[in-house]
Amino acid sequence: MAAHRPEGPPKLLGVVAEYETPTALVHAAEKVRDAGFQHWDTYTPFPIHGIDPAMGIRPTRLPWIVLCAGLTGLTTAALLQWWTNAVDYPWVISGKPFLSIPASVPVYFELTVLFSALTALGAMIVINGLPEPHHPLDLKERFGRATDDRFFLYIQARDPKFDESATRALLESTHPEDLDDVMEDQSSPAGLPRPLVIGLAALVCAAIVPFVLFVQARQTMTDQPRIHMVPDMDFQLKYKTQKASAFFADGRTVRPQEPATIAVGQLDEDEHLHHGRVEGEYARTFPSALPVDEAAMKRGQTQYDIFCAPCHGLSGAGDGIVSRRAQDKEQSMWVPPTNLTQGYLRRMPVGQMYELIGKGVRNMPAYGPQISIEDRWRIVLYVRALQRAGNATIEDVPAAERGGLN
Amino acid sequence: MAAVAQPGATTVVQQSAGGNPWAGPPEGENVFGMITQNVSRLTEAKPPRAWYVAFAIALALLTMFGLSLAYLFYTGIGVWGNMVPVAWCFDIVNFVFWVGIGHAGTLISAILYLLRQDWRTAINRAAEAMTIFAVVCAAIFPGIHIGRPWLPYWMFPIPNQMGMWPQFRSPLEWDVFAVGTYATVSLLFWYMGMIPDFATFRDRSTTKIRRIAYGIVAMGWRGSSRQWHRYERAYLLLAALATPLVLSVHSVVSFDFATSQLPGWHTTIFPPYFVAGAIFGGFAMVVTLLVPARQFFGLKYIITLRHIELMTKVILGTGMLVGYAYGMEFFIAWYSGSLYEGFTFINRLFGPYAWAYWTMIFCNVVAPQIFWSRKMRRNVWVAFAVGVIVNVGMWFERFVIIGTSLARDFLPSSWGYYVPTPTDYTTLGGSFGLFFTLFLLFCRYLPTVAMAEVKAIMPEAHVQHGHGGAH
Numbered sequence: 042m043a044a045h046r047p048e049g050p051p052k053l054l055g056v057v058a059e060y061e062t063p064t065a066l067v068h069a070a071e072k073v074r075d076a077g078f079q080h081w082d083t084y085t086p087f088p089i090h091g092i093d094p095a096m097g098i099r100p101t102r103l104p105w106i107v108l109c110a111g112l113t114g115l116t117t118a119a120l121l122q123w124w125t126n127a128v129d130y131p132w133v134i135s136g137k138p139f140l141s142i143p144a145s146v147p148v149y150f151e152l153t154v155l156f157s158a159l160t161a162l163g164a165m166i167v168i169n170g171l172p173e174p175h176h177p178l179d180l181k182e183r184f185g186r187a188t189d190d191r192f193f194l195y196i197q198a199r200d201p202k203f204d205e206s207a208t209r210a211l212l213e214s215t216h217p218e219d220l221d222d223v224m225e226d227q228s229s230p231a232g233l234p235r236p237l238v239i240g241l242a243a244l245v246c247a248a249i250v251p252f253v254l255f256v257q258a259r260q261t262m263t264d265q266p267r268i269h270m271v272p273d274m275d276f277q278l279k280y281k282t283q284k285a286s287a288f289f290a291d292g293r294t295v296r297p298q299e300p301a302t303i304a305v306g307q308l309d310e311d312e313h314l315h316h317g318r319v320e321g322e323y324a325r326t327f328p329s330a331l332p333v334d335e336a337a338m339k340r341g342q343t344q345y346d347i348f349c350a351p352c353h354g355l356s357g358a359g360d361g362i363v364s365r366r367a368q369d370k371e372q373s374m375w376v377p378p379t380n381l382t383q384g385y386l387r388r389m390p391v392g393q394m395y396e397l398i399g400k401g402v403r404n405m406p407a408y409g410p411q412i413s414i415e416d417r418w419r420i421v422l423y424v425r426a427l428q429r430a431g432n433a434t435i436e437d438v439p440a441a442e443r444g445g446l447n
Numbered sequence: 448m449a450a451v452a453q454p455g456a457t458t459v460v461q462q463s464a465g466g467n468p469w470a471g472p473p474e475g476e477n478v479f480g481m482i483t484q485n486v487s488r489l490t491e492a493k494p495p496r497a498w499y500v501a502f503a504i505a506l507a508l509l510t511m512f513g514l515s516l517a518y519l520f521y522t523g524i525g526v527w528g529n530m531v532p533v534a535w536c537f538d539i540v541n542f543v544f545w546v547g548i549g550h551a552g553t554l555i556s557a558i559l560y561l562l563r564q565d566w567r568t569a570i571n572r573a574a575e576a577m578t579i580f581a582v583v584c585a586a587i588f589p590g591i592h593i594g595r596p597w598l599p600y601w602m603f604p605i606p607n608q609m610g611m612w613p614q615f616r617s618p619l620e621w622d623v624f625a626v627g628t629y630a631t632v633s634l635l636f637w638y639m640g641m642i643p644d645f646a647t648f649r650d651r652s653t654t655k656i657r658r659i660a661y662g663i664v665a666m667g668w669r670g671s672s673r674q675w676h677r678y679e680r681a682y683l684l685l686a687a688l689a690t691p692l693v694l695s696v697h698s699v700v701s702f703d704f705a706t707s708q709l710p711g712w713h714t715t716i717f718p719p720y721f722v723a724g725a726i727f728g729g730f731a732m733v734v735t736l737l738v739p740a741r742q743f744f745g746l747k748y749i750i751t752l753r754h755i756e757l758m759t760k761v762i763l764g765t766g767m768l769v770g771y772a773y774g775m776e777f778f779i780a781w782y783s784g785s786l787y788e789g790f791t792f793i794n795r796l797f798g799p800y801a802w803a804y805w806t807m808i809f810c811n812v813v814a815p816q817i818f819w820s821r822k823m824r825r826n827v828w829v830a831f832a833v834g835v836i837v838n839v840g841m842w843f844e845r846f847v848i849i850g851t852s853l854a855r856d857f858l859p860s861s862w863g864y865y866v867p868t869p870t871d872y873t874t875l876g877g878s879f880g881l882f883f884t885l886f887l888l889f890c891r892y893l894p895t896v897a898m899a900e901v902k903a904i905m906p907e908a909h910v911q912h913g914h915g916g917a918h
Contacts, residue, residue, distance in 0.1 A: 061477075067910045070672075086479060086647070087903040088675040091910045101677045107684050125604055125612035134616050147621035147699055151628040154688050158632040161688070162639050165681035166666065169674040173667030185650035187670045188643065190479035237659065273523025274594050370610065 051224040054177045055081075055197040056208055057184070058217035063089045066192035069215035070095040073196065076211055080200040084178070084187040106164045107157050114156025118149045131362070177223050195223065315414060317392030324392030331418050341423030344416045348408055349424075357381035357427035376404040381424055382431030394421045473748060479902050482749065486644075486896045487651055489744055494891060497743050502887045508880020515873040516591060524594050526870040533853045533865035538592035540845040541875055544728070545585035545882075546626065546700055547721070547841060550693055551729025552578025553633050556640070557689035560682075566757055568900040569750045572644075573740065574733045575637040576893070580885040581732070582630045584878045589622075618702035625699035632692055636685050642668050642678075644894035697721040704848065710787040711795075711852030714779060720772035724844060727765035727811070731837035734758050736886060738831040740895070749896050752825050759824040762837065766815035769844075773812065787857055799864055800851045803843050810840020 060066040063085065070083055074097045083092060092098075126132050127139035137144070166172075178184045178195060187193050194217075196208055212220055269275050280286065286294040298304075309315040314328040327333050346355065354360040359380040367375040379386070386394075398417045401407035412420070435443060473485035519526055529536050552574040559567040590599050602623045604613055613620050645665035652658040668674070698718035705717040734755065741750040780788040795804045814836045823829045855862045889895065902908055 063908055064911045083672040084670045085672060085675065086483075086670055087643070087899040087908060088679050089672070089908070089910065090903075092672050093676055096672055098673060098676050101680050103677055103680050104684060107681075121604060122615045126615050130610065130612045132612075132614055132616075134614065137616060141616060144616040147618075147695070147702075148615060148624050150691075150695060151621075151624040154692050155628040155631060158628075158635055158685055158688050161681045161684045162635045165639070165677050168677055169671075171666040171668065171674075172663075173669075174662075176667070176669060178669070184669075188647040188650045188668075189483045190475065190477055234655070234659065270520055270597060271523040271594060272521075273525040278525070 051227050053198050053205065054223045054225055055195055055199075055203070056205075056212060057178060057181065057193055057195045057221050057223050058212045058215065059183060059186075059219040059221075060192040060194070060215075061218050063092075063192060065216065066194060067091055067095045069194050069212070069217070072211065072215055073194065076202065078196055078200050078202050080197040080203075082195055084184070084193040084195065086186075086188050086190060086192075089192075101168065103161070103164055103168065107161045110160030110164075111153045111157035114152040114154070115149055117156070118152035119145070121152075122148060175226075177226065180226055181221065181223070183219065183221075191218075313392075314418075317390075317395040319392070322392075323390035323396070325390045327391060327418060327422065331415060333422060337419045337422055338426060340416065341419035341421075341426075344412060345420050345423045345427075348412055349420065352378040352405075353381055354378075357424065357431060378405070382428045387428045387432070391418075391421050391425070394424065473745075478905055478907050482896075482898055482901055482905075483647055483651070485745065485748055486894055486898050487648060489746075489890060489895060490648065490892055491651070491653075495743065498887065498891065501883070505880050505883035505887055508877055509884045510877075510880070511873050512877025512880050515870055515877050518870060519591060519874070520596065524592070526868060527874075528865055528867045528871055530863065530865070532856065532861055532863045533850060535592075535849055535853060536846075536865050537867055537871040537875060538588050540842065540849050541878060542585050542588035542592075543700055543721075543845045543849075544842045545581045545588070545878065547697060547725035547728045547845075548732045548838075549578040549581035549585060549629070549633070549729065550697060550722075550725035551733050552576070552581075553629075553636065553689050553693045554726055554729065555733070556636060557686040557693060560686045561690060565904045566754055568897055568904055569754050570733065570737060570758075571900070572637075572640060572897045573737055573889075573895055574729075575633065575640065576886065576889045576895075577732060577736060578633050578729075579630070579637055580882050580889075581729075582626070582633060583885065584882050586626065586630065587878070587881075618699065618706050621699045622703060625696050629692055629696045632685070632689055636689055639678075639682060639685065640897055640900070641894055642666060643670065643899040644897065646670065647898055648894065694722055697725040709852050709856055710785070711791040711848065713788075714776065716772055716775055716779065720769070720776075723765050723768040723772065724841060727762060727769050728838060728841035730758050730761045730765065731834040731841070733834075734762070734830050735834035735838060738827045738834070740890065742827070744890060744895070746896065749901060752827070755827055755830050756821075756824045759818045759830050759833070762833070763815050763818040766811060766837070770812040773808070791852060791855070794855055795847060795851050798851065798855065800847065800854065803847050803850070807840050807843040807847050810836045811844060814840070 058069065060069060066083055066085065067089065070092060073081055074095065083096065085092070122145045123140050131139050178187075178193070183191070184193060194212070194215075196203060196212070198205075202208075209220065280294045282295045284294045285292050289296070311328070311330070312318050313324055314330055317324050319326075331337065349357075350361055351363045352359075352361040354364075357380070359378045361378060364375070364378055368377070395417050397405075398412065398420060399407060399409035399414075408417075429437070473481045473488070475481035475484045527537065529538070552571075555567050555574045556571045559571075590596060593599060602613060602620065613623075615621075642665060645661050646668040649658060649661035649665050652661060698721065701717035701721035704712035705714060707713060737746075737750055738755065741747050777792050780792040783789075795801070814833055817823045817829065817833060850865050854865055
């Protein structure tokens with residue numbers, strides 16, 4: 042690197058004084074401060090208690106910056122949790138409110154602290170002008186002790202009050218261990234060593250590789266089977282229903298029912314109650330074993346809201362939240378749930394609807410395993426109520442209440 | 448009070464046998480120089496043989512860790528003993544254990560800093576390093592126990608093609624934020640504290656590599672008072688931020704259990720109980736690490752008996768808090784009138800895991816009582832031994848909480864008994880390898896003691912008012 046060398050004798054940049062004790066330094070600093078200098082500083086191996094007033098250093102604005110960062114962190118946490126869990130992806134968790142403040146507090150707190158801490162360090166570095174690779178004082182051999190056991194005071198020549206002999210005399214009067222001129226560095230500035238530059242460049246290139254691979258993976262297809270890491274998650278040591286079995290003679294994993302046996306609780310002998318039929322036809326009445334009353338209706342409502350409403354909607358109109366989301370996402374394969382208040386369903390025998398809940402119909406899955414027999418009937422009862430409500434006329438409203446509807 | 452023995456008053460120093468380049472009294476023109484020399488020589492001189500031996504052992508353990516993880520990824524979670532009903536065991540026990548260890552560091556640096564406990568300066572750097580390394584060990588366990596270790600990014604709120612977001616009402620998600628923030632803030636705190644000391648190393652360096660390496664991390668720090676002013680303010684702020692953070696981390700970790708409905712987990716005492724346990728275990732680990740470190744690395748002049756004694760007092764105090772929590776758990780189990788809670792605790796005492804329970808009681812409640820005696824507090828090897836015992840005890844505490852509660856919960860027909868596999872043990876042992884490898888590298892290459900901070904609390908550092916300069 043053939044750097045341009047300035048002509049003429051090196052310029053004087055300032056004077057530096059060295060002291061042996063913090064006390065000496067502080068007293069010197071007070072004198073320099075009183076002499077009205079602006080561009081000067083002291084260098085010490087550790088922070089000296091009392092140097093700030095002695096140098097006239099004003100309190101830093103760092104705490105305010107950190108406060109702003111903390112508030113930003115808090116706001117970010119609040120917006121993040123609200124947007125992700127209540128708006129963009131409303132997530133039903135045990136019926137808790139989407140925006141539940143108590144459950145959000147831990148993350149509010151953590152992000153507040155995280156943002157503040159990163160800013161505290163970052164702002165300290167930036168305001169202090171770090172990193173600062175070169176400094177005129179670096180040329181002085183003795184100055185290395187500023188981080189060890191000596192104390193230095195440096196007045197820059199660019200200070201308006203600076204006068205070569207007067208400033209020297211001022212510092213002389215503070216009894217320094219050593220007093221020296223600081224000259225401009227005329228040697229060509231040493232760049233970073235070559236191997237370091239090459240190493241850093243290689244590191245940067247290597248850091249790009251994973252991202253390139255990600256992008257490539259997202260853009261391309263493969264006909265290779267996927268890689269199985271942690272394979273025993275994918276191939277578990279257990280029997281799956283449709284898999285072959287080496288153990289049983291008939292080679293089936295799922296065991297056929299023993300002839301002439303009935304599993305406990307599966308006798309299902311009441312044709313009306315269990316199968317929704319009367320003399321082979323779908324029943325048009327509710328089984329006599331189940332009372333049809335207010336309590337049954339209420340129970341039917343809760344069970345409907347849990348099991349059916351996510352698809353069919355709270356009013357049965359077929360606009361449940363699962364369906365709406367699928368449509369928002371433009372899922373082409375999605376079969377919308379039926380509007381339960383339609384005419385043909387109003388005419389559907391209750392026994393058929395009961396059976397359909399338990400066994401499923403076309404694209405709708407079976408809910409028999411989840412919902413008890415009694416509750417399936419009660420849901421049917423409630424669906425009947427919804428159908429009535431969905432097709433109601435003013436005549437259905439008790440005369441006394443009609444005034445409130447306009 | 449000075450943390451460092453006065454130069455003249457330093458007890459007759461024994462030049463340790465074998466010409467250990469790290470031992471012996473430090474030299475220097477003045478106290479400040481002596482501190483610089485005492486700490487810097489650890490990174491400048493060739494280390495004694497003991498270091499190489501320790502490092503070789505640690506590396507061997509680390510290799511074992513690597514192999515255990517490779518085996519895990521190659522085969523799957525089945526290599527561990529986890530099996531329903533005990534679906535969480537060593538993986539989570541180790542996670543909670545290591546996170547707990549990681550508490551003492553920031554506690555010493557932040558809380559003791561705010562409380563103006565000057566003695567902390569001798570030990571805070573090493574304790575902070577320990578924190579970072581413990582959190583590194585801890586972070587590995589949730590990563591490997593998720594079963595699909597290539598998907599941990601699902602835990603972070605990153606927009607993705609599935610249109611899904613993490614579930615912020617889950618304590619496991621809070622954990623991600625709590626541990627993540629804690630690791631980051633501890634790292635910042637540690638690094639920031641080291642900047643001035645890196646500058647010292649840079650200015651003392653005799654080789655070009657050292658000069659560049661330490662020069663980069665020191666970022667051109669030269670000890671300007673204007674910079675010190677902002678530095679100290681930023682440090683104070685970090686301490687103030689880290690203080691509630693320390694208390695929050697283990698509280699959040701305890702929510703993983705407390706918000707569930709399992710008997711033995713579902714208790715409100717967990718957050719303070721876990722925090723006390725973490726401080727207890729963390730201090731025990733600091734003592735375990737620093738006693739040999741000061742003995743072999745010639746840090747006796749900086750880490751004095753007084754520091755060891757103060758730490759043993761903290762261990763005694765927090766140990767009693769932990770003992771109180773154990774007792775209170777029993778009281779609440781009885782007072783709740785819940786059949787299952789009551790059973791869980793009786794089962795801990797006399798059930799199939801009674802051996803683990805009584806080990807825990809001995810290690811955590813009985814052993815620290817020895818520190819009532821001043822003589823024992825000032826015997827470094829007793830302190831060391833109790834430190835090790837407490838660490839064992841704190842590991843067992845997590846095992847008792849997690850293992851016994853899961854093994855026998857509500858339905859007797861679904862009870863089980865957890866037996867760890869050899870891989871469980873090698874993974875646990877291997878994580879110590881990672882921890883010690885990092886710690887030994889730290890001792891060798893980084894400033895083990897916060898030089899600038901120790902210097903600042905020396906009597907010589909105080910400015911005398913009234914009379915003129917030093918002359």
